[in-house]
Amino acid sequence: MLRPPPNLLVIVAAPSTMIPCINWLQPFLALISSTLLTRGHICPSSCLCPDHHTVNCTNQGLTRVPDPIPLGVRRLLLSNNWIPWIPSDFLVLYSDLVYLDLRNNSLSQLEPGTLSTSSRLVFLDLGSNNLTEISSGTFGESKSLIKLRLGNNPYLNMVGRDAFTGLTSLRELELEKNGLTALDVMVLESLPSLRMLRLDGNPWLCNCHFAKLFVWLTENHHKLPKGMEGIECSLPMDGRRVPLSLLSEDSFQKCRGTLTLTDYLIVIFSGISVSVAAIVASFFLASTVHCFQRLSKGSKGDEEEGND
Numbered sequence: 001m002l003r004p005p006p007n008l009l010v011i012v013a014a015p016s017t018m019i020p021c022i023n024w025l026q027p028f029l030a031l032i033s034s035t036l037l038t039r040g041h042i043c044p045s046s047c048l049c050p051d052h053h054t055v056n057c058t059n060q061g062l063t064r065v066p067d068p069i070p071l072g073v074r075r076l077l078l079s080n081n082w083i084p085w086i087p088s089d090f091l092v093l094y095s096d097l098v099y100l101d102l103r104n105n106s107l108s109q110l111e112p113g114t115l116s117t118s119s120r121l122v123f124l125d126l127g128s129n130n131l132t133e134i135s136s137g138t139f140g141e142s143k144s145l146i147k148l149r150l151g152n153n154p155y156l157n158m159v160g161r162d163a164f165t166g167l168t169s170l171r172e173l174e175l176e177k178n179g180l181t182a183l184d185v186m187v188l189e190s191l192p193s194l195r196m197l198r199l200d201g202n203p204w205l206c207n208c209h210f211a212k213l214f215v216w217l218t219e220n221h222h223k224l225p226k227g228m229e230g231i232e233c234s235l236p237m238d239g240r241r242v243p244l245s246l247l248s249e250d251s252f253q254k255c256r257g258t259l260t261l262t263d264y265l266i267v268i269f270s271g272i273s274v275s276v277a278a279i280v281a282s283f284f285l286a287s288t289v290h291c292f293q294r295l296s297k298g299s300k301g302d303e304e305e306g307n308d
Helices: 006-041 208-219 249-257 261-307
Strands: 048-051 054-056 075-077 099-101 123-125 147-149 172-174 196-198 232-234 241-243
Touching: 208 249
Parallel strands: 054 075, 075 099, 099 123, 123 147, 147 172, 172 196
Antiparallel strands: 048 054, 232 241
16 A cells, blocks of 8 residues: 655645644734834834823933824823923824823923813823913913813912913812912912812912912812911011911901002003093083073074064
């Protein structure tokens, strides 16, 4: 009986033993290749992309915003780097972004309009940076923003009066441990949905500029995590720091007779307005009286002619 050569047995047997192995490895090979393609062509080289909507670039020593970033990103984590600035058109392409973490970087300022296009942004962390000012209109119409962290910016000493105008959904605002000595109360009154506010750790000055803010804080103390006890201010006389809980509205009674520049302008404008209104009213009254006099003389003349 003829037998097939040994090498023929190898050729025939090999496919039958390898087919199950190939079928078993195929899903894993597809997953690995898909992951490699995704990370290689979309995810920035120094970052991790655990899913199609998350880019994690935390603790990578970055000195600029990485590129490219997937257009469909929703969560962008850039904390603990050395990023000094954000391009003004940064958020134009990322319309789906809802979570942006830029904590602990080297940001010193925000370009005007940088965040004005962030229509879906819900969470923004700019804490632990080198920001010096939050100017009016910085956040534009970010109506979806719910939580904003601006704490631990030791050089931040100025917040524009209209800095948060348009943030109608903002519930949590953190401004703790900054360099604020005063804050216009209009900044807070423009936030109708505010539920939590942190102002502790600032070098507040208990002068007449602080009086209106003190009244607002007293009326909204339930929004302060630590209450009035957690906020201190320096007394103008000796610089001694005291908790706001030890003060009252009577502590600022001397400020009731003190007019600020805005108050002076209001008084001057009101005076001018009253004067103009008085002049117009006098002119109108004189004209009316004159008309009645002419009508009266005309009617008397007609009666005299009728009698003749």
